Amino acid sequence: MIKKTIQLVTIIWMMGMLHAQAQLNKNYSKQRKWWKEAVVYQLYPRSFKDSDGDGVGDLKGITEKLNYLKSLGVDVVWLNPIYSSPNDDNGYDISDYRNIMKEFGTMKDFDQMLEGMHERGMRLVMDLVVNHSSDEHEWFRQARSSRDSKYRNYYHWWPEEKGTPPYRYSLFDVNHDAWKYDTLTRSYYLHYFSRKQPDLNWSNPDLRKEVYDIMKFWADKGVDGFRMDAFQFCVKDTSFPVFEGLNASNFVQFYAMVPPIHDYLQEMHKEVYAKYNLMSVAEGAGRNMQDAHDLVDTQRKELNMAYAFDAVDVSSSPDYSMLKLKKTFTKWDKEFQNDGWLSIFMGNHDQSRVIDRIGNPSEQYREASAKLISTFLLTMRGTPYIYNGDEIGMTNAGFKDISEFKDIQTINEYKYQQSQGGDLAAFMQKNIKYSRDNSRTPFQWNDGDNAGFSTSQPWIRVGNSYKEINLQNQENNPESCVNYFRQMVKFRKDNKVLVYGDYTVVDENNPNIYAYTRIEGNHKLLVVLNFSDVTSQVTIPKAMRVSTVEINNLPTKPTITNNTIALLPWQAVIYKLN
Numbered sequence: 001m002i003k004k005t006i007q008l009v010t011i012i013w014m015m016g017m018l019h020a021q022a023q024l025n026k027n028y029s030k031q032r033k034w035w036k037e038a039v040v041y042q043l044y045p046r047s048f049k050d051s052d053g054d055g056v057g058d059l060k061g062i063t064e065k066l067n068y069l070k071s072l073g074v075d076v077v078w079l080n081p082i083y084s085s086p087n088d089d090n091g092y093d094i095s096d097y098r099n100i101m102k103e104f105g106t107m108k109d110f111d112q113m114l115e116g117m118h119e120r121g122m123r124l125v126m127d128l129v130v131n132h133s134s135d136e137h138e139w140f141r142q143a144r145s146s147r148d149s150k151y152r153n154y155y156h157w158w159p160e161e162k163g164t165p166p167y168r169y170s171l172f173d174v175n176h177d178a179w180k181y182d183t184l185t186r187s188y189y190l191h192y193f194s195r196k197q198p199d200l201n202w203s204n205p206d207l208r209k210e211v212y213d214i215m216k217f218w219a220d221k222g223v224d225g226f227r228m229d230a231f232q233f234c235v236k237d238t239s240f241p242v243f244e245g246l247n248a249s250n251f252v253q254f255y256a257m258v259p260p261i262h263d264y265l266q267e268m269h270k271e272v273y274a275k276y277n278l279m280s281v282a283e284g285a286g287r288n289m290q291d292a293h294d295l296v297d298t299q300r301k302e303l304n305m306a307y308a309f310d311a312v313d314v315s316s317s318p319d320y321s322m323l324k325l326k327k328t329f330t331k332w333d334k335e336f337q338n339d340g341w342l343s344i345f346m347g348n349h350d351q352s353r354v355i356d357r358i359g360n361p362s363e364q365y366r367e368a369s370a371k372l373i374s375t376f377l378l379t380m381r382g383t384p385y386i387y388n389g390d391e392i393g394m395t396n397a398g399f400k401d402i403s404e405f406k407d408i409q410t411i412n413e414y415k416y417q418q419s420q421g422g423d424l425a426a427f428m429q430k431n432i433k434y435s436r437d438n439s440r441t442p443f444q445w446n447d448g449d450n451a452g453f454s455t456s457q458p459w460i461r462v463g464n465s466y467k468e469i470n471l472q473n474q475e476n477n478p479e480s481c482v483n484y485f486r487q488m489v490k491f492r493k494d495n496k497v498l499v500y501g502d503y504t505v506v507d508e509n510n511p512n513i514y515a516y517t518r519i520e521g522n523h524k525l526l527v528v529l530n531f532s533d534v535t536s537q538v539t540i541p542k543a544m545r546v547s548t549v550e551i552n553n554l555p556t557k558p559t560i561t562n563n564t565i566a567l568l569p570w571q572a573v574i575y576k577l578n
């Protein structure tokens with residue numbers, strides 16, 4: 001009898017424990033964290049503000065504009081790379097990880113900028129580029145000099161006597177070939193990106209330690225997090241097997257998340273992240289949902305949030321539709337509703353301007369659609385990332401000729417197409433719309449010379465729209481894109497339901513209107529967005545009771561008849577629900 005009772009008590013206790021654990025698991029996405037509540041502003045230093053008149057943006061320029069950043073209400077600034085670099089890929093080829101690129105200023109300028117951010121309650125996230133270094137980095141200079149160099153094993157080499165290495169696709173190479181023959185040591189080295197970006201060898205513990213030391217160097221200076229560039233590709237199977245069928249459109253399936261990448265991330269977490277209060281996000285989220293979860297699920301102690309490409313890929317495909325975008329966001333939200341955390345973004349320095357992909361850049365709808373996009377990004381579950389210039393609704397540059405482009409990817413792909421007898425007219429058409437140079441043009445501060453970015457000719461020409469779209473025009477207009485953006489950031493801050501609340505899509509198959517609720521306890525909001533040039537309707541469930549209009553990007557209130565809401569073209573409205 002006693003034995004039976006003890007058994008029963010044990011079973012009940014175990015069930016209780018399992019239930020408690022299950023509850024805990026269920027609530028991971030509700031756990032409060034500063035990096036979940038943050039709004040991230042991505043700043044492209046080369047094109048933000050030039051303080052010394054050389055046509056290139058710099059750190060002092062950023063410091064001059066800190067009050068502007070503060071006025072937006074953003075919490076975190078993510079800076080694209082500012083380290084020493086020969087600039088083959090605009091700073092993504094680093095020759096010294098502990099120094100500042102000459103064109104951008106000095107370490108003193110950096111310290112002042114960081115202090116200025118912290119004084120204003122903003123945090124700084126640095127881009128950490130460690131899938132590859134520059135070929136001008138001291139490690140590579142040494143590694144290349146002799147097969148016996150102590151740094152040889154920091155990179156991947158294939159000795160000539162083994163024959164031609166198994167094909168690897170390169171994203172930026174003029175021949176799409178990731179192996180480059182180096183005469184001095186009669187070996188090939190691996191470069192997934194450009195020839196000047198040799199891939200680092202993560203299976204070497206000495207290299208990993210160097211990276212952790214670099215991270216600690218910046219964390220000790222006070223930076224608040226890292227965005228880890230191309231990190232999903234950093235581990236290679238160093239036996240270099242043949243990849244049957246590898247090509248430009250499927251390389252992620254072969255390159256991403258190669259074991260033991262998660263062991264290295266856990267090691268990095270233990271060595272660096274656990275010791276500081278840092279935010280961490282890696283570019284790319286692997287090949288599938290499981291990969292993404294493995295990167296960011298709470299108990300795994302790897303990274304804070306995933307940065308998945310599916311949605312931007314949908315937006316830059318020729319058969320884009322809002323319905324596809326909606327399905328993509330909804331699928332990802334569902335996957336991460338219990339654990340893990342997502343970045344919410346539609347623009348960055350590798351994409352053309354967001355308004356040209358999912359909005360309408362015409363004069364008639366530019367402002368409304370820019371505001372709608374801000375509403376969207378700031379009301380989804382996940383940490384929103386806003387790319388500089390999108391808050392004022394900057395549009396694509398308007399480049400026409402290949403000579404106007406500066407980006408290595410665009411230029412080398414052009415050369416590749418040329419060498420293959422490809423359709424150059426089609427290539428140009430595609431790149432005029434989608435080249436990443438479109439979002440790398442100078443920030444449009446005013447309608448004066450060089451859009452107020454610099455006193456001399458900028459490194460890349462100013463976008464065509466600067467006379468109409470610029471900050472100065474917008475500052476004093478309460479109805480402008482930038483002031484709407486400020487209002488939306490504040491609204492997100494005041495309504496934590498937008499961070500932690502459940503997301504449920506309404507009228508899922510509506511092709512024009514993207515509508516969803518965000519609900520946590522008694523806090524209930526309905527977001528309704530008309531992603532189209534025509535007045536459109538959405539019918540909400542009978543039981544849903546809308547009360548006040550909290551946000552509206554147009555002066556006219558939508559009409560509601562029997563739970564059917566009619567929205568004007570590109571109208572965005574947020575209702576409180578009873």
Ligand code: GLC
Pocket residue numbers: 089092093129193229230283349350
């Ligand atoms: C990432 C960066 C991109 C860069 C590449 C190589 O994709 O976002 O700008 O060219 O990595 O570092």
